[in-house]
Amino acid sequence: MKTLVIVAHPKLAESTTQQLLKQSIATYENVTWHPLTELIDVVQERQLLRQADRIIFQFPLYWYSAPALLKQWQDKVLTTKFATGSSFSLAHKELGLVVSTGSASKTFQPGAAEQFTMAEILRPYEALANKTHMKYLSPLVIYQFPYLTKIEQQRLYATYQQYAANSKFDHFAGQEEWINSQLKRKINTTKKAATQQSLQQIQAVLQSNEDTLADLAMTVEMMKQDEDD
């Protein structure tokens, strides 16, 4: 799966959030980090879009929307002819959003400071995905990055890696599979014998749990069917 991350941030170099995200996918060959500038080469942009299976709009929330950089890019690149019309050049691709905001998660609900949920605020992108026949992914929203603890930052780091590169990031089975494959790779590249042995033992438990879960789920399914009969 190829992913194109379209980063729309007017002060990209100063953003610690964006630096963390960029670092987390730095070694991923199938993920292209593409920061927008005001100079837009429409032909090249469309070429990048055509090559991608998953397209991510990544931006800080400015007045409940993306910075002007992204809107300008949308207006120039996503013309009716390209995105809809007879070509539907983006059809069947996935559209993901990675949005950062300085407000707390709990403020995005009726009766709270922001009044509206994040899903409501991001609705124009959902409409865009719908119109262009793309599959809209659940957005990854980063609330108040500066207040995240080290462990929370590490969780974001790993979650973002899967959002960018795991085709099945939104199911637990897909996450298990991803972690398992990363762990196997780690075992193969670890030089210290004691660490390698520990990783192998952990991997055996992870695999065994995965098998147990599949067996239990099947048993429950059979019991449900028996009850329905």
Place this chain on the structure above:
Amino acid sequence: MDTQKWVQQQVMTLIENSLDFKEQAFYQALQDTLTEQFKRIDQLQGEIDGRSWNTANW
């Protein structure tokens, strides 16, 4: 010590011995995945137990 405690202690030791943010992030994700697995196993076993004791099916 049961398997869950043992394996999660192993991962914790790896986190503590690592000085690399990226590596720690991976081990933390591994720890979270194991926690979720054990939780789901427990829930499914509970569900099977509950359905087995459902007198309506006896």
